[in-house]
Amino acid sequence: MGLATFKGGIHPPDKKTLAANSPVVASKPPKIVVIPLSQHIGAPCNPIVTIGQEVRKGEVIGEPAGFVSSPVHASVSGKVVAMAEFPNAMGRMVNSVVIENNGKEEWTSLKDNPDYMSLPPEELKEKVKASGIVGMGGAAFPTVVKLSPPKEKKIDAVLINGAECEPYLTADYRLMIEKPKEVVEGLKILMKILGVQKGYIGIENNKPDAVVKMKEAAAGESGVEVLALEVKYPQGAEKMLIKAILGREVPPRALPMDVGVVVQNVGTALAIYEAARFGKPLIERVVTVTGEGIKEPKNLMVRIGTKIADLIEECGGFKEGVGKVISGGPMMGFALSSLDVAVTKGTSGILVLPEADISHVDEFGPCIRCSRCIDACPMGLMPSMLSVLSERGFYEEAKEYDLFDCFECGSCAYVCPSKRPIVQLVRLAKSMVKP
């Protein structure tokens, strides 16, 4: 019997050793932070501060506008010096609040409540909401929305995603090694809020020490189970994780809650614990700064709004011949055009790749129908057909090949011997037709 997993997927070199053994250290307090008012999926926040205003750490500076939204907090104490549009990692312009750090590190009221588990579920949920917690695996979906399933959807399991299947990244791994108890507490809080008895923590088996640590931390907790999963990308995709752990398949275009499951990332679980116990808002996160192109790979606890250029500097700067700087992992991350982009709640890593390691995609060959992408696709699609149809402009026909079930994991483009930009062609087709 092999380890639990899903059908399809790929095995890229995991490259985790670059940063895996660097304990999480707090990054230097930034002199200035640029905090985007939209760091999550959903409506951008409305700013509630004005230029010149003094704010403290943890103070709300943007209020959620709508149900699928999440508040934004100041990550330093200091003065609001500007409010303007700044580019985010995807290159879009986002309204942001710029705060100059006064170095005093003054918090808004933070109170330790060790008895947080006795709070009623509604109150715990309120704390998650007020703390601005979003999915920290990268998608940045507001957590409170996941915790508010419609009545007819019966949730019976909470999954903590410790797969961290993106190569290079080690942020979740470090948290599981360094704060396993807190992660388990986060899971317990989630179980309480959702009123479920079963919680699972799924970890890819290339992190055996994390599996051991988490098992130790979960020992004696009723209903909490830690599982080692097969090492295979994209094991950490929500649907694949649910399939591996529970054997359930989320139907096309449905949500995990449709099969009774809520999935949260390891980092999110920690943030939930800190919110429930201390009322600490999400103003910092672990960012793995890594790759062959950076001098000193590190796992840093970084304030939201810190410029990526500051992190690069803190990690010793670039080596010679840098080609690409990526926000996120190598499979689904975004290549940055500027280092003046700020770290957001969804920034799991900064990956620096040397130019020599980059496969340029400006030249690609025809599809030779080798089936590698079909075997690799975790969603059971035909990426070969999607790419050919999109290339020829047959976008409606691409829909017939389940275009909108693709979540752009990149497994197809990874294995393609013709180096076809399949993901890009899929995105193009998606933008040309209605779902």
Add this chain to the structure above:
Amino acid sequence: MEAMKKEHDLIVSVSPHVKSEETTSRIMWSVSLALLPATLVGVYFFGLKALFIIALCIVSSIVSEQFYFKIVKKKSVVGDGSAFLTGLLLGMNMPASLWSFSPFTVHVPVIASFVAVVITKQLFGGLGFNVFNPALIGRAFALISWPKFMTIWNEPTAAFLAMDAKTTATPLGILKEEGLTKLMEIFGDKMSLYTHLLIGNRAGSIGETSAIAILIGGLFLLSRRYITWHIPASFLGTAAVMAWIFGGKGALFTGDPIVHLLSGGMMLGAWFMATDYVTSPSMRKGQIIFGIGCGLLTMIIRLKGGFPEGVMFAILIMNCFAPLIDRGVRTKVFGAVKQAKTKEIKQ
């Protein structure tokens, strides 16, 4: 900061940012490498003539493709190795007797190569868009245009440098005309027949005779995951069952499947021709249907048709069906239960 890269130097491109090492040309050269054992055995048994024919096919294929790119003013991609592979396969599918100047037959491989690479592949849109296996169309074209030249089979035992060799019939030809008993008589006994077929010292196309050499190449491709078991297994399996049931004289279930599997172009076809990515179905399930179709058609032609051998036409006919099979056998989308039904309702 000195070491800091200037911003405009950063490369911005779409995810994924890492890719596997595999490339189309590496696949082509690996398949060519896998054909090396069978090629060497062919040259060993049929002599230098065989080598000349194969080289002629490879050179003609590459030159034809270059010529085509020049005429249509397209950037040459001849380095991807696909023209080399087509030439090699075509050469392996030709009789060594074609290296002859009286009667003059060396134009046959040259024209067949042109038909394979330019007409069958490039005119249909180039690599990836051809409907038919180029090498097989090249061979079919030659067989239909010069049926006499294409069916002169040399004895495999000629001296290596000999430019003329005794001609003989292929095992399948003898099987068709005179039956299994006669075939065994010629080779001594059953075991001797099997051994000859396995090793490859029998009449036939240059690269098709040695079952063992082909198998070595096929297993290499399997182990490197360049092909999967689906097409060879279903092709050979179906052919074996058909041969066993219908291949006997008179009574059913008395045929000799081993003779059929090891003779003619069955091994080369099942491992190297039917498994061509472009002209076979992409779905694993579809590949099994494709292989069964190839096996059925091969045996129908061998047992009931006018030709002693049916592998080439069987694969070419199934090539036509590959796109249809892919349409019929779709993947199951993750999480979808009644995919087909909901589709119908939508229309």
